Amino acid sequence: MILVTGATGTIGSHVVRLLTEHDIPFRAMSRRERPGWVRADFDDPASLTRALAGVTTVFLVTVPPVPTAAHDIALVTAARDAGVRKIVKLSAIGSGERFDGATVGAWHLAGEEAIEAGGFAWTMLRPPSFASNFLHHRTLIRTGEPIPNLIGDSRQAVVDPRDVAAVAVAALTSDAYDGQRFDLTGPELLTFADQAAILERVLERPVEITDVSALEQLPAEVITGINWARADGAAYITDHVPHLLRRPAGTFEQWARDHREAFTAMG
Ligand SMILES: NC(=O)c1ccc[n+]([C@@H]2O[C@H](COP(=O)([O-])OP(=O)(O)OC[C@H]3O[C@@H](n4cnc5c(N)ncnc54)[C@H](OP(=O)(O)O)[C@@H]3O)[C@@H](O)[C@H]2O)c1
Structure with a gap:
């Protein structure tokens, strides 16, 4: 039995969809009550014990409000x-x-290290920015307001979240990827402005961006990551997605085309 945490989130929801499509038994976890799902919270150890009963394999997604490995460690x-x-x-x-x-x-x-030290078989998925991050800004796009750009002119091989989920399912259902870390990049290096220009073309409406240089409000750990990205730390492409999925990694443009309606529909 596979437990899917973060099952209502960006990657987890695609993992749930793929496991369902392939008829692979799994248990989806959420903090909210949902029919057929298990209700659990990383901050509630008893709920995790219930969620994990009979489980052999876990897809672990943690998004603590403050960057800390506490949720990974609770799960471990x-x-x-x-x-x-x-x-x-x-x-x-x-x-x-x-x-x-x-x-x-x-x-x-720290989360990865806790998993390794726990004696489990493991696979670590290390994507760069998800193409879907632009969905967080759909209201700004709809109203013609500029989107905040935190990473300056740096480049990243933005990845389609559907590719991350497909690799996750491969790793959850096969031992072939045990003990490996994968940098799950997309196929091309793009600046934030490049992404906005692609989106502008696909949506046929202006997508403005505004550079944000002041980061003081953010936690120190987050600032380190942003500064690393700004210095082109993530400006590289790997062949992990095409190698693992035996097809090319999705482009940002294709992702944008497939999600055009999400940007134009009200809601
Ligand atoms: N966004 C990016 O560009 C990017 C790039 C690289 C790596 N990542 C990593 O990807 C992860 C985020 O993945 P995502 O975008 O798929 O997540 P997401 O869409 O933000 O969803 C987060 C999920 O976590 C669940 N959750 C939150 N707090 C919880 C708690 N206390 N106990 C149990 N579940 C909890 C929520 O489920 P319920 O509300 O249903 O409980 C939700 O489904 C992060 O670790 C991030 O560092 C993100």
């Missing part, structure tokens, strides 16, 4: 007690890199 602790065999963790590109005297993605690295 409960998973060890439950006899879980394997954990596939959604991590992030650059986790563990050193930049400006600090560690990039220190919380993801």
Whole structure:
């Protein structure tokens, strides 16, 4: 039995869709009551114990409000007690890199290390920015207001979240990827302005961006990651997605075309 955490989120919802399409048994987890799902919260150990009963494999997505590995560690602790065999963790590109005297993605690295130390089989998925991040700005796009750009002119191989989920499902259902870390990049390096220009073309409406240089309001760990990205730390492409999925990685433009309606529909 596979437990899918973050099942209502960007990647988890695609994992749920793919497992359903392939008729693979799984249990989806949410903090909210949903028919047929298990209700659990990383901050509630008893709920994790219930969610993990009979589970052999976990897809782990953690998004604590403050960057910390506490949720990963809570899951690891409960998973060890439950006899879980394997954990596939959604991590992030650059986790563990050193930049400006600090560690990039220190919380993801600590989570990865807790999984390794726990004696599980594991696969770590380390994507760069998801193409879908633009959906967070759809109201601004609709009203013609500029979208905040935190990463300056740096480039990233933005990835289609559907590719991340497809690799997650491959890792959850096969032992072939155990003990490996994958940088799940898209096929092309794009600046934020490049992405906005593509979106503008696809949506046939202006997509303005505004550079945000002041980061003081953000937690120090997040600032380190942004500064690393601004210095082109994530400006590289890997062949992990095409290699694992045996097809080309999705482009930002294709993602934008497939989600055109999400930007134009009201709601
Ligand atoms: N966005 C990017 O560009 C990007 C790039 C690289 C890596 N990442 C990594 O990807 C992860 C985020 O993945 P995502 O975008 O798919 O997530 P997401 O869409 O933000 O969804 C987060 C999920 O976490 C669940 N959740 C939140 N707090 C929880 C708690 N206390 N207990 C149990 N579940 C909880 C929520 O489910 P319920 O509300 O249903 O409980 C929700 O489904 C992060 O670790 C991030 O660092 C993101």
